[in-house]
Structure formats: structure tokens, C-alpha cells
Amino acid sequence: MAISGIKKSGGQAGEGLVKNAILIAGPTASGKSALALALAERNGGVIVNTDSMQVYSVLDVLTARPTAAELARVPHFLYGHVHPSTAYSTGAWLRDVMKLIDDGTFFERPVGTSVERPVIFVGGTGLYFRALAEGISEMPAIPQSIRDRWRYELQEQGAAKLHRILLREDSAAGMMLKPTDGQRIARALEVLDASGRSILEWQAAHGRPLIDRASTRFFVIEPDRAELVKRIEARFDRMLEKGALDEVRRLAELGLDPDLPAMKAIGVRELQAAMAGELSFPEAIDRAKIATRQYAKRQATWFRHQLGPEWLRLGPGDRVESTILDRLSSAT
Known part of the structure; x- marks a missing residue:
């Protein structure tokens, strides 16, 4: 599949556009990360995190970041690169993407091919997708x-x-x-x-997009609500088995401002309250699962009302991976 990576419009910093990008949005626990990984492996692609919580270190498990084994299968960018003490923003994320473009990170060609790696942006943060596709205003550097x-x-x-x-x-x-x-x-x-x-x-002030919209393919996953609830609850149980409590304990030891974004990751406050004896662990787990379901509902509502007609909506019953592959094939 001939999917090129970057279209350079000039030699100045920040002028590159990602050409033929693949954008995959969806609520938490909808399976979008696994889908992106399968597509990247099939096409020699790279994956760029487009989720505001998965940028933070320490919270590997609790934010459902790809595992070390998954990260090793294809190149991943902008995962766990921000310390929880930082109030990371949409503008900061966009600047990090721009740096990847300006550094030529996406230019590398997979062995045996003559095209750049496909670039797959995947996540659940709608504002990141909007900034990527539409640009946002520049902010001044703050000493x-x-x-x-x-x-x-x-x-x-x-x-x-x-x-x-x-x-x-x-x-x-x-x-x-x-x-x-x-x-x-x-x-x-x-x-x-x-x-x-x-x-x-x-x-x-108007910004500029970092993707070539004309050649980009936009996908949003809209899973069955009942099935998503089951996935959310099962996933949180797995998070606990894989060390979510230890992550929350390490985060607490940093003594951070509770208003920082990382401290608001779902599960942090609930599990901290349980460890402090303010809640029973079963109650804390139930509250975290409820909060995750509510968050997924807000995400789905945002995607439904804020994403335009260029986004292909993949709902219950759709064969998501094959549908995306068909769309990508028809675009080449």
C-alpha cells in the first residue's frame, strides 16, 4: 500500500505537513490502540499518541498506555514523555508533533519499500485531533x-x-x-x-493544520454502549492486577498539586481515597468504573457533535479493520 509520510512545503521549521495521515478517534476502551497497532504492523507504520493522559509517565497502566511489548512492535511517539508535575496542554502536544515533523522522524522508509512510513494518530482527546486538523493559535513562550x-x-x-x-x-x-x-x-x-x-x-489568532487534510483519512469508532461498559469494567480489573495501585502510590509520593491534569486521571483520586481509608477498595473501584463510563460517554458525545462529515463513523457490526483497509486501499 503506497502511503507516504510527510509532504514538505518548504525548508523552514514547522512547514511540513503529514500527508496521507490516518486519524483514529474513539472513546476509552473502544479498541482503537489495538487497531492502530495492527494497521501499523501491516503497513510498516508509526503511531502517534493523541490522548492527553497517555502522555504522562508513572501512569503506564492506569492510563491504558501500550505495553512495553506493544511499543516494541512498531515505533510509537509521545507516550509517557511528560512528567506528571507538568501541566501539559493541547498547544504543547501540537508543538511536540511539529518537532517530530521538523526532525524528519516520519521520513524513515521501512526496509524493502520506496515510500515513507504511514503515520497513524490514535487516541481519545478530541481537542488534539481538532488542533492537528485545523491548527490552534500560537502562544508566547513563557520564561x-x-x-x-x-x-x-x-x-x-x-x-x-x-x-x-x-x-x-x-x-x-x-x-x-x-x-x-x-x-x-x-x-x-x-x-x-x-x-x-x-x-x-x-x-x-488563527493557527495552521499539521496534516494535509485532502489526503488524510479520518475514522471514529462508535462501539455498542453495553459492550463498551463490559470492556471498561474488565479493563479496570486488569489494571489493578497489573499494578495500578503501585502507580497511584508512586504518584502520591511525588507530592503534586491535586489540580494538575495527571492527578485527575480516572482512578487516581478513587484509589488514593481507598489507600487513605476514606473509602473501601470495592467502593473505590466501583466509583472509578463509573467515572470511566461517564468519561467514555462524554467522549462519544463530543465526537458525535464536533467531528465533521469527513470522519467515517464505524459503529456496532462494522468490520472495523477491514473497512479501514478498504478505504485506505481505495485512496491509493
Whole structure:
């Protein structure tokens, strides 16, 4: 199958576009990672993580990242490369993808072929897919001293106090945020401090996509709800067997801000509460499974309403892998 990897539009950084990319979205536990792995092995492809929780280290099991054996079967990128102490963002993920493009990471040709490796983006974070396909506004570089200052102020003074500061210095941005949303308030203040411009001005600027939309193939998995619930519950039980409790314990030992994204991974708070004696373990497990089901429902709703007509929707009864292969074959 002739699937090329990158189309270079010039020699400057960030000008490359991924040509003939394959995008696979779906709710958690829908089998999309296994599907991406099968496609990558069949076509000598590479896989790029498009899930906001699987970027974090420590939480290998609890975020359902590919296993070490799976990672060894084909090249995988942007898995577990961010420390949980980092408030990783969509913009940061997009910059990491851009770096992979600019470094020529996807240019390598599989042995015995004359085309670049196919690039498969797979995950459950809708905003990552949107940023990839549509681009997002550029944000200013934030000096570490400024970032540290506002994170310290957030910790010492609290979100409500910083919200009042933001309302005074940038009323429009302040009015867009809840007084309890400490991470976003601190982000707005650090952008204003570093650039002298409101975060709203930066967000209004148009970005650019990193994929060639005309040649990209878009797929979203829409599994049967009842079957998905069974998969979610069985998978969480396997997570516990494979060491999820140890991961949560190691995460707790880092002493991180509970508002950090990694600390909000499903299962972290529930299992921490059980280890602290605040919940029984069976109750914590039930709550984590319920939270996962609710998250999957929100993902499915987002994909249903936010992804456009270019996305091929693969529902119950569809032979997902063969359907995708047929579509890819017809595109060559």
C-alpha cells in the first residue's frame, strides 16, 4: 500500500505537513490502540499518541498506555514523555508533533519499500485531533521564572485571589473563567505577564493544520454502549492486577498539586481515597468504573457533535479493520 509520510512545503521549521495521515478517534476502551497497532504492523507504520493522559509517565497502566511489548512492535511517539508535575496542554502536544515533523522522524522508509512510513494518530482527546486538523493559535513562550511565580502565587494565595487580580489586569479574560479554575487563571496571568497581551488575543489568532487534510483519512469508532461498559469494567480489573495501585502510590509520593491534569486521571483520586481509608477498595473501584463510563460517554458525545462529515463513523457490526483497509486501499 503506497502511503507516504510527510509532504514538505518548504525548508523552514514547522512547514511540513503529514500527508496521507490516518486519524483514529474513539472513546476509552473502544479498541482503537489495538487497531492502530495492527494497521501499523501491516503497513510498516508509526503511531502517534493523541490522548492527553497517555502522555504522562508513572501512569503506564492506569492510563491504558501500550505495553512495553506493544511499543516494541512498531515505533510509537509521545507516550509517557511528560512528567506528571507538568501541566501539559493541547498547544504543547501540537508543538511536540511539529518537532517530530521538523526532525524528519516520519521520513524513515521501512526496509524493502520506496515510500515513507504511514503515520497513524490514535487516541481519545478530541481537542488534539481538532488542533492537528485545523491548527490552534500560537502562544508566547513563557520564561520559567514567570511560570514558577504564578504557580507559587496560586499555591500560596489560592484561585479566588488570583482571579481578582486577573479581573483587574485583564477583565475580559477574567470574566471567561470561574474563580475556582486555578490552572487556567494562572495560565492567563502568566501569558499576560510574559507578553503584555491578553490570552484572548493570542487565542483569536488563527493557527495552521499539521496534516494535509485532502489526503488524510479520518475514522471514529462508535462501539455498542453495553459492550463498551463490559470492556471498561474488565479493563479496570486488569489494571489493578497489573499494578495500578503501585502507580497511584508512586504518584502520591511525588507530592503534586491535586489540580494538575495527571492527578485527575480516572482512578487516581478513587484509589488514593481507598489507600487513605476514606473509602473501601470495592467502593473505590466501583466509583472509578463509573467515572470511566461517564468519561467514555462524554467522549462519544463530543465526537458525535464536533467531528465533521469527513470522519467515517464505524459503529456496532462494522468490520472495523477491514473497512479501514478498504478505504485506505481505495485512496491509493
